Amino acid sequence: VSQRQRKSPYPMITVAEAVNIVAEHSNILSPIKVPVDENLIGMVLAEDVVARQPVPGYRASILDGYSVIANDGPGVYPVIGVSIANTSHLSTNKLQPGQIARITTGGPVPPGATAVVMVEDTTLVRASEDGLQEESVEIHVQVSDGANIREIGSDTSIGTIVARKGELFSAVGGEIGVLASVGVKEVCVYRRPVFGVLSTGNEVIDHKSTSELKYGQIFDSNRPTLLAIAKATGFEVKDFGIVSDDAKELEKRLKEALTQVDVLVSTGGVSMGELDLFKPTLQQSLGATIHFGRVKMKPGKPTTFATLPGTAGAPEKLIFGLPGNPASATVTFYLFVLPALRKLAGYENWNSPILQAELMDKISLDPRPEYHRAVISFDHSKGKFMATSTGHQISSRMLSLRNCNSLLKLPERTDQCKELDKGSVVDVILIGKLNKTLQPSLKSKM
Amino acid sequence: VSQRQRKSPYPMITVAEAVNIVAEHSNILSPIKVPVDENLIGMVLAEDVVARQPVPGYRASILDGYSVIANDGPGVYPVIGVSIANTSHLSTNKLQPGQIARITTGGPVPPGATAVVMVEDTTLVRASEDGLQEESVEIHVQVSDGANIREIGSDTSIGTIVARKGELFSAVGGEIGVLASVGVKEVCVYRRPVFGVLSTGNEVIDHKSTSELKYGQIFDSNRPTLLAIAKATGFEVKDFGIVSDDAKELEKRLKEALTQVDVLVSTGGVSMGELDLFKPTLQQSLGATIHFGRVKMKPGKPTTFATLPGTAGAPEKLIFGLPGNPASATVTFYLFVLPALRKLAGYENWNSPILQAELMDKISLDPRPEYHRAVISFDHSKGKFMATSTGHQISSRMLSLRNCNSLLKLPERTDQCKELDKGSVVDVILIGKLNKTLQPSLKSKM
Ligand SMILES: [Mg+2]
Ligand SMILES: [Mg+2]
Secondary structure, eight states: OOOOOSSOSSOOBOHHHHHHHHHHHOOOOOEEEEESSGGGTTOBBSSOEEOSSOBSSSOEESSSEEEEOGGGOSEEEEEEEEEOSOGGGOOOOOOOTTOEEEEOTTOBOOTTOOEEEEGGGEEEEEEOTTSOSEEEEEEOSOOOTTTTEEOTTSSBOTTOEEEOTTOBOOTTOHHHHHHHHTTOOEEEEEOOOEEEEEEEOTTEEOTTOOSOOOTTOEEOOHHHHHHHHHHHHTOEEEEEEEEOSOHHHHHHHHHHHHTTOSEEEEESOOSSSTTOOHHHIIIIITOOEEEESOBSOBSOTTOEEEEEOOSTTOOOEEEEEEOSSHHHHHHHIIIIIHHHHHHHTTOSSOSOOEEEEEESSOEEOOSSOEEEEEEEEEETTTTEEEEEEOSOOOTTOGGGGTTOOEEEEEOOOOSSOSEEOTTOEEEEEEOSOSGGGTOGGGGGGO | OOOOOSSOSSOOBOHHHHHHHHHHHOOOOOEEEEESSGGGTTOBBSSOEEOSSOBSSSOEESSSEEEEOGGGOSEEEEEEEEEOSOGGGOOOOOOOTTOEEEEOTTOBOOTTOOEEEEGGGEEEEEEOTTSOSEEEEEEOSOOOTTTTEEOTTSSBOTTOEEEOTTOBOOTTOHHHHHHHHTTOOEEEEEOOOEEEEEEEOTTEEOTTOOSOOOTTOEEOOHHHHHHHHHHHHTOEEEEEEEEOSOHHHHHHHHHHHHTTOSEEEEESOOSSSTTOOHHHIIIIITOOEEEESOBSOBSOTTOEEEEEOOSTTOOOEEEEEEOSSHHHHHHHIIIIIHHHHHHHTTOSSOSOOEEEEEESSOEEOOSSOEEEEEEEEEETTTTEEEEEEOSOOOTTOGGGGTTOOEEEEEOOOOSSOSEEOTTOEEEEEEOSOSGGGTOGGGGGGO
């Protein structure tokens, strides 16, 4: 056992400084071509996309009815054909004055026809002897030219920009449907970063392990949480397991992991204990550059960020050493890692949204700026967002993240201000969904 | 070609009636046991979950420092051992008065110790001759009993309910971390429905097809959109492709699909054209019960809902026939299908959230209640949600869903009220995320 360091060699920087340093090293990845399908969700376009097909591609009926020449006006007319949404049965005969033709919703309006009359505005006058064919039909209304016809390109004309560079494919799905409808089969998007997750610590046991915890051991909650966030955000993640506090082992596992990812996220091993090997291993064995190793925040003080030059033209690798305490790991992931992943993936709005919310209860301040786990809901009567703490905020207490959708940005304690009163308005970083807290009738359940 | 039906045999019901009918048939599925991992996101607990382990499971140090007996007070003490977060090196020696022991963050406090002093409040007095061992250290401060120690179960005591029946695993990931931390390896959740998607129509061509569209053909945008929504919501989906307007083929494909899913979603074929075979096939060939076949809404009038009894104790199958026009299919999916999927999966809040928002521009009303595609953003200065239309709302225009995050519930037109003025407040169904429209600085970009 060697002598211990008594103070950290890393200067304490602010969260804003740390976020900026990470952002400087988070350079948008190169565009790749991908098919237009559901995997586009969460990706960002690297090009403007133009309609390759007009929609509709032919003069299409808006409803079920009869193609007519509007000028002919009301009256009884022979039914000369059918234009159903079925290319194998299409009549290419031109409609002549005094004729009408059946048509279905979306079907192609025959040449010569100038309008469509809806079936409800007609009656059958004569059927064929076997009762199967309509022979003549009465048109009851006068329609104007163009009525109930979607002209070629009236929804989307060919050449229209249907999606712009920088646009994000939303979970609503509309953007993907738009591209499909205009015949776009592939698009250029920014490559999404692949990130890796590992936990460090001799005391850390996989939560799925069936053996009982021994004295001094704890279950790993960081990897399951970070893997869950990854799945929810759609970023590809690789699980590199748990690494013991052994310098050689850590070096080997970090090197292995770094060949497979753009961003590596490790938890634990970043404090000043003698088994906190993450920083020395990065610097001495991997040759990484440590950009910061301490941040003035609670939780998350020992958060560490380093980079390793990419080889063979590959982009720089980002390495995050997050604290091992579960609330610290999760909070710093949301503050530093997720924005970096979004920025690498080309998001214009790579930072999490910030709201203002009113405190439902008073909160004591900490000497460090605190990122306080909370639930934000919208008070429809006040027109304001309201914040409720998730309770005791010690960084080891994973329960502080149960039902949490936001982090309150609390200022550091001063002699003048030791707590924030109920009703105070604070900045809030939204990390989850507001959805379930938006329904007025649900407010009482929160 | 046979004579056409001139009016629908299905009574026109309201959206509220239709939602209720679907809800009545959407019965929560049976619970299943699943492992605690990232796949829990979006699932609903079917049981209360109790902590199987206390956290911490041993008396743990909050920081790096020295375990002491608080009563001993400041002074120089021999360092008798190390309690690092590493079970193989644990000393089980009881700390005696006048002794101290090194300890790292999270490490087990040795028996006999009553507090931990942080390393910054100490100085090294004497090291071993080789300089590698600390022999005595001066403690500068008086600490009280219990200082910097997390007692057993102080974060979570054994037996605490850490998650309740009905709780949803959020995308924030905290709930999964909580379960991992207290040693829960499996939980009972409600089984999530599997749903299938198919498109119908002779004119409908897969959007990935490389051949040019022929006259009268259109690209299928419905399946890509519904598959995207499925992926984003996390519900398992099966793609049953495109089915031609052929009664035998449709019957075969529907039967096939229904053996594999809980919910089947078909688009197209529900109007009154002669090739609209969906309803007759369901009733006559599959023996399904059609609960409604017309809804008073725009878009989505011909929306159809049917059920088929489950065989061998399996739950009833739900069958949705959505209109083929792309905006209609997407809107009715959000209004009728997604809530049903959520209800089957055990969501307490299975309906989409409803907000009130102010119109940014005037909007003309339709004779039918309209579900108008829009973007909702939060105006921080007004404390109000604001609604902007996505433009022309014809049901064939997929572009009306680009960047859309919500559906405005517009009332039907009356003689008294033909349009809603700018500034009117309307109910809004949130179908997407507010996140990107929440940042004050981004408002101008919307
Ligand atoms: Mg450690
Ligand atoms: Mg059809």
